[in-house]
Amino acid sequence: MPSPLTTAVLQQLEREREAMIALQQRLMPIEAIGPGNGGTGEWEKGMAVRAILAQFADRIEEHHAPDPAVPGGQRPNFAAYVCGDRSDRRVWFLAHLDVVPAGDLQAWTTPPFTATVKEGRIYGRGAEDNHQGLASALFAAAAFKAIDRRPPCDIGLLILSDEETGSEFGLSHVLQQADPFHTDDMIIVPDGGPPSGEMIEVAEKGGLWLQCRITGKEAHASTPHAGRNANRAAARLMVALDHLYDRFATTNPLFAPETGSTFEPTRVTGNGVSINMVPGSAEFSLDCRLLPGLASQEVLREVRAIADRIATDCRVHVAIETVRLNEAAPETPTTAPVVARLSSALRDVYGVTPRVMGHGGGSLAAPLRKSGYPAVVYSRTDETLHTANEYCVIDYMLGDAKVLAHVAANA
Numbered sequence: 001m002p003s004p005l006t007t008a009v010l011q012q013l014e015r016e017r018e019a020m021i022a023l024q025q026r027l028m029p030i031e032a033i034g035p036g037n038g039g040t041g042e043w044e045k046g047m048a049v050r051a052i053l054a055q056f057a058d059r060i061e062e063h064h065a066p067d068p069a070v071p072g073g074q075r076p077n078f079a080a081y082v083c084g085d086r087s088d089r090r091v092w093f094l095a096h097l098d099v100v101p102a103g104d105l106q107a108w109t110t111p112p113f114t115a116t117v118k119e120g121r122i123y124g125r126g127a128e129d130n131h132q133g134l135a136s137a138l139f140a141a142a143a144f145k146a147i148d149r150r151p152p153c154d155i156g157l158l159i160l161s162d163e164e165t166g167s168e169f170g171l172s173h174v175l176q177q178a179d180p181f182h183t184d185d186m187i188i189v190p191d192g193g194p195p196s197g198e199m200i201e202v203a204e205k206g207g208l209w210l211q212c213r214i215t216g217k218e219a220h221a222s223t224p225h226a227g228r229n230a231n232r233a234a235a236r237l238m239v240a241l242d243h244l245y246d247r248f249a250t251t252n253p254l255f256a257p258e259t260g261s262t263f264e265p266t267r268v269t270g271n272g273v274s275i276n277m278v279p280g281s282a283e284f285s286l287d288c289r290l291l292p293g294l295a296s297q298e299v300l301r302e303v304r305a306i307a308d309r310i311a312t313d314c315r316v317h318v319a320i321e322t323v324r325l326n327e328a329a330p331e332t333p334t335t336a337p338v339v340a341r342l343s344s345a346l347r348d349v350y351g352v353t354p355r356v357m358g359h360g361g362g363s364l365a366a367p368l369r370k371s372g373y374p375a376v377v378y379s380r381t382d383e384t385l386h387t388a389n390e391y392c393v394i395d396y397m398l399g400d401a402k403v404l405a406h407v408a409a410n411a
């Protein structure tokens with residue numbers, strides 16, 4: 001049976017449905033796109049959210065990140081608090097302000113930066129990623145104020161810039177400048193999850209991007225023996241790199257068996273030669289996604305060994321450059337209190353039995369886990385993020401607000 005406080009906040013949220021839709025309508029037209037994605041940043045949207053926080057938060061801290069790439073020179077970040085009976089421990093909800101660009105405008109059936117409400121959904125860029133999580137977090141925290149009740153411990157809201165392009169001016173900046181977390185805080189990132197609403201994400205893969213450059217010797221195609229064909233070496237290398245799947249075929253019980261580490265040749269860069277030339281250079285990228293526990297160094301060693309073999313066989317030079325490395329974060333223990341509280345909230349609010357899993361990569365939870373904080377990712381979505389006709393299911397937005405409020409009421 002939910003506690004009287006839980007019942008009261010959930011009933012309050014039931015009255016906020018229209019206000020949550022109105023928040024989406026207010027935020028959607030403010031195009032908060034980071035400079036890394038060709039936009040001017042999150043300042044205006046940050047100020048709009050700050051004004052909402054000011055209506056209910058007991059305290060707001062500002063941790064803006066200087067960034068000369070945006071007009072005002074700053075990327076906004078806020079920590080806001082609703083005081084609870086105790087302050088030595090907190091429940092945190094994280095959300096991000098930035099959205100990705102609209103992409104192909106022809107593919108949209110509604111204007112991407114206007115919130116269009118139809119058939120129980122809100123359409124528009126950012127509706128799901130991350131307005132849904134932002135609205136859920138804001139309304140969950142505000143519900144306690146609206147009924148004039150204190151949660152058992154403080155609620156912290158961290159509203160961040162720059163999630164879509166690496167978090168340097170968002171979470172990383174806040175962690176460096178003014179880390180607000182304690183090791184026994186409960187941290188939820190409402191930014192992704194399947195339509196069933198059953199998945200609590202406690203682990204993510206790391207990422208390793210490599211650029212492979214093959215140098216041979218150019219020649220006329222009628223006299224190939226005078227050259228060393230870099231294309232052939234590149235093709236052989238790509239196929240040889242499939243060995244990584246066997247070599248690192250370990251599984252992780254948190255991840256579905258079909259989602260082990262992956263090693264995919266992706267972009268092939270043109271070498272500019274004409275059809276009758278043996279190319280002297282060739283280049284391609286390898287995108288590796290590594291399960292927690294598989295160190296990038298191990299993979300790099302194996303890639304180098306394979307490349308050396310191909311280089312010898314084909315009498316070419318192979319350079320391997322690490323373009324980006326994001327080591328997999330340690331998993332949040334499935335025994336962490338936040339997992340238990342969230343599970344009980346999901347049973348009460350959605351009537352589902354949650355599955356605690358590993359999934360995806362690159363969420364705000366990963367840097368937190370690396371800093372030793374047990375963060376989880378949870379939301380119920382149709383997974384339309386980053387696509388044309390992105391939408392948020394209004395019932396999920398309201399339901400997720402109840403889930404977050406339930407956790408806070410029972411922390």
Ligand SMILES: [Zn+2]
Nearest residue numbers: 129130163191
């Ligand atoms: Zn997001």
